[in-house]
Structure formats: structure tokens, C-alpha cells
Amino acid sequence: MTRVLAVSTAFPPHRYMQQEITDDLVSHLPAGADGGLLRRLHAGAGVETRHLALPLDRYRELGTFGETNRLFIDLATDLAAEAVERALVEAGVRPEEIDLVVSTTVTGIAAPSLEARVAARIGLRPDVKRMPLFGLGCAGGAAGLARVHDHLGVRPDATALLVSTELCSLTLQRTDLSAANLVAGSLFGDGAAALVAAGGGRDSTSTAPVRTAPAGPTVVATRSRLYPGTEHLLGWDVGEWGFRMVLGPELPELVRLHVTEEIESFLAEHDLKPTDVTAWICHPGGPRILDALTEELGLPDSALAVSRRALAATGNLSSASVLQILNDTLSDRPPAGTTGLMVALGPGFASELVLLAWEE
Template sequence: MTRVLAVATAFPPHRHTQQEITEVLASRLPSGADAALLRRLHAAAGVATRHLALPLDRYRELGGFGHTNRLFVDLAVALGAEAVERALDEAAVRAEEIDVVVSTTVTGIAAPSVEARLAARVGLRPDVERVPLFGLGCAGGAAGLARVHGLLDGRPGRKALLLSTELCSLTLQPSDTSTANLVAGSLFGDGAAALVAVGDGRDAGAAAAAPGPVVRATRSRLYPGTEHLLGWEVGDWGFRMVLGREVPELVRLHVAEEVESFLAGHDLKPRDVAAWICHPGGPKVLDALADALGLPDSALAPSRRALAATGNLSSASVLQILRDARAAGPPPGAAGLMIAFGPGFSSELVLLGW
């Protein structure tokens, strides 16, 4: 098993209400665009505040993809380093003790990757194993934890770092009036999250007795024929959102069945899960999942609170919600389930235990 020792987050200092962001984006719409639609989407997004990588007035200055991506690299490295240092401090683990680092992002391109650029800054060893992930979208945080588990399982005492850094605001296309882009502009925020984990076992020392959770099992799933429903269209302008209106129904029809099958393989039912760590893909996605699984309002309340406080942070959101679940302290023996969705269309499930 893999034991999570710490989860920490970091956010840019530019925090705005949803109303402030709504009015700025409405003022930048092309002539003839439907500002009323933008306002309706923002009002229905379930978001109250968000952190942005830049001050609101600087988004007018953004140029082409090259300029925006250079900003992403600089800001992501600084924010990622902040999250990593907080997680290491919380775990009481020195940076040089980390044996492997998995990093994920889908909002910018960096080669060397983000974890390589911050390695010396935070004190990681030059021989640390690195596993950078790209293209998993909002599923990246859950998939990253699953990859960490695969790298640590059966290796007691080996320590890993998972880093998610997402600057979603830098991908927004002001001239794109498609519903997909307007929805993205209503939901996504910026932030980073880092997690420290250890291969659990008798040889893992004091870390083996630390509070949970432990990773008990994982499952990845692609749903054939849905590749066109979620992801990026990449061009000279940068990243343009692809978001099919069918996504909530996919969650209702396929992901709920996947969740029930996964839990049944471990002699569990949805009612046995004490901590739901579900990616806050938006109110419609959360409603579809809760309805299909017959969940009480309290089950996905942590996801709705995270969405309201910071918006959808793409891959970092489930780590933020896991941080809050650890702080709440589920009782010993409780089961938790991490769920996230991404391009493909895909789902990632991680079964946790306290």
C-alpha cells in the first residue's frame, strides 16, 4: 500500500469574485456576442471566488501562444515550488529524501518540465526519478496518485512527490464565443497542489504510523467513441476548449456504473464510502454523479465547496479536496473514493482507506 503523508496547496495572490471576472470577460466579448449568455453561465457555475495567475487588467496584454506559454512556465514553477515546500514541511520529509516525483499539468507546455525546473530550487536530489504527465486534463491529479501508488507499492520506505500545477486562466480565448469557451471561462481557476507519499509497510519507519489515507486500489478507464467530447484544440492561438454537452450524461451512464463495479470488487457499495473526493467538473457533472449513485447531498458537498471557493482547478482540484478530507479526519477504517474525469473521455478512480 501507499500512505499519503501530506497534501498542500498554493494559489496566486490575485483573488477575485465571480462577479468581477464576469464583468471583465463580458467587456472583452467581440461585437455582437451574447453577453447575456456569458452572464447566465457564470451565475450558474457554482463559483463564488477564484485565484488568477495575473491581475485582471493584465489579461488584455496577453499575446500569442509563445508569450502566454512563457508566462505559464515562469509562474507555474514558482507556484509549484511553493506547494512542494509546504507539502514537504507538513510531512516532515526533507526534499533530498524524495525518490520519485510525478508532475501533471494540462495548461501549458514546458521542456524541461515543471518538476525539473523547480528541482534545484526546492532541494530535490539530482538522481530523483521524474515522471511528467501531460494530456490527462482534470483526471491528472487522480491519475498522478495512481501512478505514485504503482511506483511505491511493495517498496516500503520509498518516498514520492506528486505535483499538479494548473494555470487555467492563461488558456482562455477572449475572441472565442463558443459555448465551450464561455463555460470554461465561468468555471476554471488557477492553483497548484503537492502530495507526499511513502511506500507503506513495516520497514517504512515512523511514516507507516502516520494518519491516512492509504491507497488500496486504482482503476483507469477509457470510454471508446468519446474522444471528441473533451480536450484541447491546439493552434497558433494556444489551447481552445473542446467540451461536449454530452459530458454530464456520460458521467451518469458510464462513470456511475464504473464506480459501482470498482467498489463491488472490494466488497463495497456507494453507501459504504465515507469520503467522496470527486473532481468538481461543474454543477451538472456533480448532479449527474450524485443522482446516478443515489448519493446524499452531504457526499459531494466538499466538491461543491471547493468549486465555490476556488473554481475548477483541473488536475489540482482532487488534491485540494483530499487535503480537506484529511483535515476533517474520517474515522479509522473509513473508505474514501477519489474520482476524476478527463479527455479520452476517461475516468480515474482511487480507493482510499483511513
């Protein structure tokens, strides 16, 4: 059994209204570019505000991929440490009690990886087990929790930490007028999230700090799924320019055709139907993805309200979004007996599902 003890988020201090970001991008479009299309995409993204790693005017000065990636390492390390320190306090867990740390990101490259850079700063043990994940994209937060659950299944006395850090704004290609880049520029924001979890055999009285977080769920089961023949539809084209978005327009239809069936099959294994789930922790890939899930699963409009609010408030945070949404869900204190489902989609094309339960 895996018990979620706490989830916390951290955001850069630079927060902008969507209209401010839109106006800035339009004002620096290459000659002859269609500013009206960019404005329509931004207006329809379901995003109201976003946090950015840098002040808006700094993005005009960004140079090579190497320079941008060095910024990523410095800023992401600080943001990850902030989220982790907050989550540990809320969980009532000392840094030296962490046995495993899983980190996920897809918006920068770091070796040593981010969790290694954070470890000494926050006081993790030198013998802590590390599992850095890269390439899972928006599915990374859910996949990270699933890998934490795998570890705690064989180490029930252990305590684990998951940290997701994404600085999506540093990947934006300001001169790329492809539909994928324009859509990405309308959706993605920056932020970090951290989750602390413990195995069922961990002594709940073993820590001195007072736990301040609301009671979290247990992980019941997980499922990972690759959809063959879809590898070209989502990911990065990486070159001297940095990360260039690959985003196929077919994704909402793939969600309708395959992901909703995957969700129904997964739930059926546990004698559940979509209507039995009352806490949906869905990655906000965009309004069309959320609409497809709602319609195909026969859910009420309110079912994915937390995901839509998160999209409006912070944009799509890639792998950190599902952890942010879980944090928001915990703040509402779901009653005992609540069934939850975490859903995230990423490159592969792939889905990650995590079944959650708030115990009676």
C-alpha cells in the first residue's frame, strides 16, 4: 500500500495575464505572420494566467540552446527545492527519512539530474536511491507516482519523494510559426510540484515534525499504456535551436478512440465504472482533451472542474499538472470512501492511470 502524505507546489514569481503574453508574442512575430491566428488560439486555450520562469521582456534576449538550458538548470533547481521543502514540512517527514527520490522533467537537460542537485541543499541522505525520469512529458507526474508505488510495494517500510519541475516557457520557439508551436505557446506555464508518500509498513509515529497536510489517498493500482504507431504525434524535435514542439492534431481523436476505452477497462478490473469516480485528477492537456474525456466517458460537466480551474490559473504545467490538481483536490478534503483516478497523457503516445482511494 502507498499512502500519499502531502503534495505541494511552487511557482516562479513572474505571473502574467494571458492577454499580456498574447500581446507580447504578437508584437514580436516575424513580418507577414498571422497575429490574428495566434490571438484566436490564445483566447480559446482556457488559460487566464500563467507563471513564467523569467520576466516577460527577458525572453527576447534568450540566445542559444546551451544558454537557455543553463538557465533551466539554475531556475529549476531552486523551484524544485522550494516545492520539496514545503511538501516535507506538510508531510511531517524529515529529509533524512526519504529512501527514494523520483524526479521528472521534460523541459531541460541536466546531468547531474535535478534531484541530485537538490539532495544536499535540502538534506537528503547521501545513500538515497534516485530515479530521474525524462521523456515522459505530460505523463511524467502520474508515471512518477506509479514508480513510487512500485518501490513501496517491495519496500513497505520506506518513504519516497516525487518531484516534478517544468519550465515550459524556456522551450518556446519565438520564430516558429507552426501550428504545434503556436498551440504550445498558448497553453504551457512554469511550475514545480512535490509529493511525499510512505509504504503501508512505515511507522506513522516515526517523525517528530507535526504533519499539517490533509489526509491523502492510498494508491490502489496503476496502468501504463503505449499506443503503437502514434510515436510521431507528440514529443520534441531536438536540435541546435533547442526543443521544438511536436503536437499532432489527431490527439483529441486518439483520446476518444483509445484512452477512454483504456480508462473503462482499467476501472472494470476493479469493479468500477467512470461514474463511480468522484475525484478526477486529469492532466489539463487543453480544452479539447478535457472535452473528449468528459463526453466519451459520459461524465457531468463538473467532473473535470478542478482540471479546468488549474488550466485557467496556471496553464498546462506538463508533468507537474496532475500533482498540482491532486494538491487542489486534497485542499477540498474529499470524504472517506472517495474513489479517485489520475489520468495523464504523454509522448509515446502513452497514457498513465493511477487509481486512488480515500479510506473509510
